[in-house]
Amino acid sequence: FSFTQAASLEANSGFISLRALSSAEAAAMFHTIASRTISAVSVAAPFARRAGTQQLRRHLLQQSAFARSLQVANGSGNARARQFSSGSSISVTFVKAADGSERTVSAEVGQSILEVAFAHKLDIEGACGGECACSTCHILLLEDDLEKFAEPDDDEADMLDLAPNVTDTSRLGCQLRLTKENNGMRITIPEGIVNLMAS
Numbered sequence: 331f332s333f334t335q336a337a338s339l340e341a342n343s344g345f346i347s348l349r350a351l352s353s354a355e356a357a358a359m360f361h362t363i364a365s366r367t368i369s370a371v372s373v374a375a376p377f378a379r380r381a382g383t384q385q386l387r388r389h390l391l392q393q394s395a396f397a398r399s400l401q402v403a404n405g406s407g408n409a410r411a412r413q414f415s416s417g418s419s420i421s422v423t424f425v426k427a428a429d430g431s432e433r434t435v436s437a438e439v440g441q442s443i444l445e446v447a448f449a450h451k452l453d454i455e456g457a458c459g460g461e462c463a464c465s466t467c468h469i470l471l472l473e474d475d476l477e478k479f480a481e482p483d484d485d486e487a488d489m490l491d492l493a494p495n496v497t498d499t500s501r502l503g504c505q506l507r508l509t510k511e512n513n514g515m516r517i518t519i520p521e522g523i524v525n526l527m528a529s
Contacts, residue, residue: 418438418439418510419436419437419438419439420436420437420439420508420510420512420513420514421434421435421436421437421513421514422434422435422437422443422446422508422512422513422514422515422516422517423435423514423515423516423517424447424452424517424518424519425516425517425518425519426453426518426519427470427518427519427520427521428519428521433450433452435449435450435452437449437508438508439508439509439510440507440508441507441508442460442503442504442505442506442507442508443467443469443503443504443506443508443517444456444460444467444502444503444504445460446508447467447503452519453519454466454467454469454503454519455467456503456504458504460504461504462485462486462489462502462504462505463489464489464492465489465490465492465493465502467502467503467504468490468493468495468496468500468501468502468503468520469500469501469502469503469517469518469519469520470497470499470500470501470517470518470519470520471499471501471515471516471517471518472499472515472516473499475512475515475516476499476501478509478511478512479501479506482501482502482505483505486501486502486505489502490502494520494522495520495521495522500520503517
């Protein structure tokens with residue numbers, strides 16, 4: 331259901347009643363639910379990792395991805411809609427693993443790899459719009475290029491755990507911002523995408 335049609339279930343004297351919510355109330359409710367879910371997952375997931383309970387951890391991460399998607403739908407920034415101009419351009423090459431085809435495009439310093447892909451209508455889904463809430467902007471880098479970026483944070487590492495065909499040089503395109511040092515970089519778009527937000 332949409333935010334404007336949302337309803338809340340309220341326990342009242344032993345029975346459940348439905349109360350229609352305004353758009354603002356619904357948005358606030360979804361934000362609260364999403365925030366609490368993400369907080370709970372951030373605490374529980376590391377314990378699941380250490381305990382070796384991969385099935386539980388995967389379920390927790392899926393819940394986190396869904397909760398982040400609620401935040402995105404509730405007005406968070408969307409990489410598809412962003413305009414960016416730093417006044418300094420570089421070139422990068424995208425390679426499709428499926429067929430080996432290549433395309434070299436211009437990119438602005440400061441753009442994320444996902445924003446570059448969107449700007450040139452390349453075949454990267456980026457279902458969450460660049461909010462690190464899915465793994466559909468999974469890319470592969472060369473070792474030398476990988477070393478030019480900071481290590482992935484916990485959120486990115488968690489989302490990468492949900493991506494298929496992950497390698498030691500896997501990253502999320504939404505989390506990597508380009509500098510002049512990245513001029514000439516080659517970016518591989520791997521086969522196989524898992525979109526938890528559409529499941």
